[in-house]
Every structure is written in C-alpha cells, then in structure tokens.
Amino acid sequence: MSEQHSLKAIRGNFLDIVKTVEQPEEIESHLRFIEDGLMLLRSGKVEWFGTWQEGKHLIPEGIRVRDYSGKMIVPGFVDTHIHYPQSEMVGAYGEQLLEWLNKHTFPAERRYNDIEYAREMSAFFIKQLLRNGTTTALVFGTVHPESVDALFEAAHNINMRMIAGKVMMDRNAPDYLLDTAETSYSQSKALIERWHHNGRLLYAITPRFAPTSTPEQLAMAQRLREEYPDTYLHTHLCENKDEIEWVKALYPERKGYLDVYHHYGLTGKNSVFAHCVHLEEPEWDCLRDTGSSIAFCPTSNLYLGSGLFNLKKAWHKQIKVGMGTDIGAGTTFNMLQTLNEAYKVMQLQGWRMSAYEAFYLATLGGAKALGLDDIIGNFNIGKEADFVVLEPTATPLQQLRYDNSVTLMDKLFVMMTLGDDRSIYRTYVDGQLVYERT
Ligand code: GUN
Ligand code: FE
Incomplete structure (x- = not known):
C-alpha cells in the first residue's frame, strides 16, 4: 500500500x-x-x-x-479507572464497598484464572469501550497474570492505547484470589517485560488497595516502581469510611490511608488513585505535592453509597483529575452518562460543573491525569x-x-x-x- x-x-x-x-x-x-x-x-x-x-x-x-x-x-474518551473482570457483575444488589467485594466481586474475579474465559471477556470489554466512545482506559485485571495477557492481546490486535496491570493482593481476600509478595513481584515483572511499551500498551503496577496487601507486598510494588520508573501505579484510595478505618487499624504506624502508599514510594507522577471521596487535608496536599492523579468515579460512588467527590477542591488544589466509570461498582461504560452523574454529584455540593469542564475531564484532562496529554486528548x-x-x-x-x-x-x-x-x-x-x- x-x-x-x-x-x-x-x-x-x-x-x-x-x-x-x-x-x-x-x-x-x-x-x-x-x-x-x-x-x-x-x-x-x-x-x-x-x-x-x-x-x-x-x-x-x-x-x-x-x-x-x-x-x-x-x-476519544479517556476512562481513568475501570475493572474489566467486573463487566459481568454490574448491578450486584444491596451492599457497600467491603461487603460488595466479598459477596459479589471476589467470586466474579475467580473465573479469570481461565485464559479462555479471560479472552472471551476481554473481547466483550473492548467492544463495550468502543461502542461507548472510549479509546483509552486504565484498567484493573485480576490477580491472575492470564487475565492481563488476554486483555493486552485484545487491545494489541487493534492497536488501542491501554494501560493495565495484574492485581497484587496477598491478604484479606479468599485463598483462591491471593498471590504472595514474591509471586506478585515476579508475575508483575514478567508482564512489564512482555507488555510495557509493546505498541501502544503500558503497564500499571496494581496493588488492589492497602487492606489487601501486606507491608511486604507494598515494598515489592515499590521495588517494581524503582526498577521500571515509567510504569504506572493504579490503586484505590479513601473510597468508603469503613475502608479508611480498616486501613488505619492495619497500618497504625502510618499517618493515614494515603501515607501507607506514600511511605512505599507509590505516590507521584503516573500514580492514579481511584475515588478519593474522603480525603483529609494533608492527603489533598500530598497528592498535589507528589503530582499524583485522581480518578473521579461518580456512578460508582453513588451506587455503593460511598460519598461525594469534591471536584471543586481538586481544582483548587491543582490536582489532576480524570473520569472513571469504575465498572463493576460503576453502572455504565458510557462517559456521557458518567458526566451526567458527575454533574449531579457536584450539584449536591453547590458546584455547577460546566459542559466544557465535563468535556475536558473526559478527554484532554483525562489524558493529562494519565500523563498522556502530549500524545492523545x-x-x-x-x-x-x-x-x-x-x-x-x-x-x-x-x-x-x-x-x-x-x-x-x-x-x-x-x-x-x-x-x-x-x-x-x-x-x-x-x-x-x-x-x-x-
Ligand atoms: N476497593 C478495592 N477493590 C475495589 C474494587 O474492585 N472496586 C471498588 N470500587 N473499590 C475497590
Ligand atoms: Fe475500582
């Protein structure tokens, strides 16, 4: 040609x-x-x-x-936080975060040790992104490395820009979903070697959230980050009040939830923290000072009754924010519907989110939150x-x-x-x- x-x-x-x-x-x-x-x-x-x-x-x-x-x-729209292995469980009834994880999420993620199933669901997932106009996403896999191989293969086939990673999780989840500090390190490393900068693909080191990682595992995440400084760090932060209390009980030596990640060098440029609904003042400042980003996930925050993200404050603090659908706690793959819910979340807090602001967050602002604003957006x-x-x-x-x-x-x-x-x-x-x- x-x-x-x-x-x-x-x-x-x-x-x-x-x-x-x-x-x-x-x-x-x-x-x-x-x-x-x-x-x-x-x-x-x-x-x-x-x-x-x-x-x-x-x-x-x-x-x-x-x-x-x-x-x-x-x-194309940029989705800064989504779980591909939760596509099949959107609309799980009745729980807030911690019960929702145990009752609905972990059993759904269990199936992704099967590469055939992971491939089938990867194809489904990418199809849903495209039919909703999303062309770049930052994606959680499951603890199984196969889940990430399947997703990256599917994205690679159409040369889609995608960032994803294997969940690191070595405690407080069912045995069938646990790795260890060591295996999470070696498996993540192998995936980074295989996929990071392979075409348009990028890798995100992905500890699920502080409660499901031992200090040893977070130290391994830190080691990966030091060995591969241009990878991403993708996790959850301050989504739910019970979750925050739990983190404080598990890590009493730390000053708060974010300080757990910060202590292990997991804040910084290309670190993306989903939710950030209940940040304390020093946590806002830490996100700003380290150049970390937030994924604002309105449909999820409303659906799980987590709370209202304060976008106005994030602007005030000059912290990078992108939009996240957070499928499967979020209820739509569609960015327009996600913006619609974001508008209502801000209405409840006395802030009129303009259509331009919304459009920015879904495109160039999301790209900036992912450090990709020089190449997409x-x-x-x-x-x-x-x-x-x-x-x-x-x-x-x-x-x-x-x-x-x-x-x-x-x-x-x-x-x-x-x-x-x-x-x-x-x-x-x-x-x-x-x-x-x-
Ligand atoms: N916190 C830890 N894991 C999850 C998850 O899968 N979804 C959401 N919304 N929050 C989490
Ligand atoms: Fe999430």
Missing part, C-alpha cells in the same frame, strides 16, 4: 480543547470548534487539521472523504488519531432540545445529560474505524 493510500480524510464539525489548563474557567478560551472541518490522518496520527475550505485542496486525487457533516467529532498535529463521531440528536428528547439557535455549551450539556451509547455513531482507534453504530 502506498504512503498516499494510507491517508484518510475526515470531514465534519470538530470540537476539542487545544491545551491543558489549571482551572476550569480557562477551558473556554482553549476550546476549538471547527464547523465544517477537515482532518487528515496518516499512519494513525493527525497530519493536518483545519477548515474544509482551507484544507480540501490537500486531499490527493482518489482519496475518499469520510463525510460526517451534521455530526460532532471529538477526541485533542486534534493537534502529530497526536494519535483516536476519536469519536457523536450524533447530537440520537434520541427523541435530544431532538426536542436541539436546534440551531442553541449555543455550543447547551448542545454539549444536553448531550452529556441525555446522551448514552446511542450517541456514539462511529469510533476510530489509531486512525481505523473500529465501531459503527447499527
């Missing part, structure tokens, strides 16, 4: 945010809306981006233009070509609310309030069409 033939031309209305921000008020001035725009892609990267009028003469003879006029093309030249074609009038209610007199802010807000998987018309990963709504 000649160079020229690998070129793709995409036409439509484009919306992105050109640079990362420190405060939500700054987002609007970096918003880029190109009505009737053109994007040229080559080898999975953005080669040219601008208006159709300016760019149409750049399209070589014989190249078919994918025309999405009337649709809204946005960067908007349509700047050279960025990886992961994007979604949204249909703003996918549902009857949206059609009622949508006419040409509404502002861009309103259009976006209606989309995040009323939109769902029906809003996702096409998904592209690495410049390739990977999902078409039927």
Whole structure:
C-alpha cells in the first residue's frame, strides 16, 4: 500500500480543547470548534487539521472523504479507572464497598484464572469501550497474570492505547484470589517485560488497595516502581469510611490511608488513585505535592453509597483529575452518562460543573491525569488519531432540545445529560474505524 493510500480524510464539525489548563474557567478560551472541518490522518496520527475550505485542496486525487457533516467529532474518551473482570457483575444488589467485594466481586474475579474465559471477556470489554466512545482506559485485571495477557492481546490486535496491570493482593481476600509478595513481584515483572511499551500498551503496577496487601507486598510494588520508573501505579484510595478505618487499624504506624502508599514510594507522577471521596487535608496536599492523579468515579460512588467527590477542591488544589466509570461498582461504560452523574454529584455540593469542564475531564484532562496529554486528548498535529463521531440528536428528547439557535455549551450539556451509547455513531482507534453504530 502506498504512503498516499494510507491517508484518510475526515470531514465534519470538530470540537476539542487545544491545551491543558489549571482551572476550569480557562477551558473556554482553549476550546476549538471547527464547523465544517477537515482532518487528515496518516499512519494513525493527525497530519493536518483545519477548515474544509482551507484544507480540501490537500486531499490527493482518489482519496475518499469520510463525510460526517451534521455530526460532532471529538477526541476519544479517556476512562481513568475501570475493572474489566467486573463487566459481568454490574448491578450486584444491596451492599457497600467491603461487603460488595466479598459477596459479589471476589467470586466474579475467580473465573479469570481461565485464559479462555479471560479472552472471551476481554473481547466483550473492548467492544463495550468502543461502542461507548472510549479509546483509552486504565484498567484493573485480576490477580491472575492470564487475565492481563488476554486483555493486552485484545487491545494489541487493534492497536488501542491501554494501560493495565495484574492485581497484587496477598491478604484479606479468599485463598483462591491471593498471590504472595514474591509471586506478585515476579508475575508483575514478567508482564512489564512482555507488555510495557509493546505498541501502544503500558503497564500499571496494581496493588488492589492497602487492606489487601501486606507491608511486604507494598515494598515489592515499590521495588517494581524503582526498577521500571515509567510504569504506572493504579490503586484505590479513601473510597468508603469503613475502608479508611480498616486501613488505619492495619497500618497504625502510618499517618493515614494515603501515607501507607506514600511511605512505599507509590505516590507521584503516573500514580492514579481511584475515588478519593474522603480525603483529609494533608492527603489533598500530598497528592498535589507528589503530582499524583485522581480518578473521579461518580456512578460508582453513588451506587455503593460511598460519598461525594469534591471536584471543586481538586481544582483548587491543582490536582489532576480524570473520569472513571469504575465498572463493576460503576453502572455504565458510557462517559456521557458518567458526566451526567458527575454533574449531579457536584450539584449536591453547590458546584455547577460546566459542559466544557465535563468535556475536558473526559478527554484532554483525562489524558493529562494519565500523563498522556502530549500524545492523545485533542486534534493537534502529530497526536494519535483516536476519536469519536457523536450524533447530537440520537434520541427523541435530544431532538426536542436541539436546534440551531442553541449555543455550543447547551448542545454539549444536553448531550452529556441525555446522551448514552446511542450517541456514539462511529469510533476510530489509531486512525481505523473500529465501531459503527447499527
Ligand atoms: N476497593 C478495592 N477493590 C475495589 C474494587 O474492585 N472496586 C471498588 N470500587 N473499590 C475497590
Ligand atoms: Fe475500582
């Protein structure tokens, strides 16, 4: 195939945010809306981006233009916290975190020692991400290394940018899900060697949360981090009040929950802490001072009755935040629905989350939380070509609310309030069409 033939031309209305921000008020001035725009892609990267009028003469003879006029093309969504081996248990009834783990989650994760099953569920999982417009995710596997092999194989097949890791868990869970400090080290190390920077894949060292790791295991996580400084660290933090009390009882020598991770060198750039609903003041400061990131998981926090994440405070403290669906405590793979719930969580705390703020968190802000804002998250030249074609009038209610007199802010807000998987018309990963709504 000649160079020229690998070129793709995409036409439509484009919306992105050109640079990362420190405060939500700054987002609007970096918003880029190109009505009737053109994007040229080559080898999975953005080669040219601008208006159709300016760019149409750049399209070589014989190249078919994918025309999405009337649709809204946005960067692929970034999910900063999700468990792929919990897809089959969404909607488990009645419990808060600790009982939910014992009663529903651990039994579900047990099956992932079977590579065949893990492969089947990896295919299902990636399909769900794509049909919801999510093109990058930070993902928990199970304790079984096979679970991570299966997921990475599936992501690798479509050259999807994905960060994942094997759970490290050597206490306070059923025997069938436990590793040891030693095996968690050796298995994680082998997975890092196999997958980290293999194509677009990256590895996250993944201790489940402080209660399920011995101090010896956290020391092994630290050792891995020191040996592979550009891997990620992915865990849970301050999600539920009983959980926090438990951590304090298990680690009385530490100043608090986050100090357990901090003591073992697990905070820092590319450390992502899911939830952070009940942080104490020094913990906010520690996250900021270490450059750590937070995954805000509204559907999960509401579903498990965990509490309300204080996004306003995170902005104030200048801590990086991305959105997480947290399947299977979260109740949707869909980022629009996740933003819808985030808006309500903030309403309950007297903060009006704007549609621009929401859109930022789901795209470039999420990329920044994962340290990937130089390579994904908007349509700047050279960025990886992961994007979604949204249909703003996918549902009857949206059609009622949508006419040409509404502002861009309103259009976006209606989309995040009323939109769902029906809003996702096409998904592209690495410049390739990977999902078409039927
Ligand atoms: N804390 C420890 N493990 C989990 C999990 O699987 N889901 C959630 N939401 N919180 C956790
Ligand atoms: Fe989680």
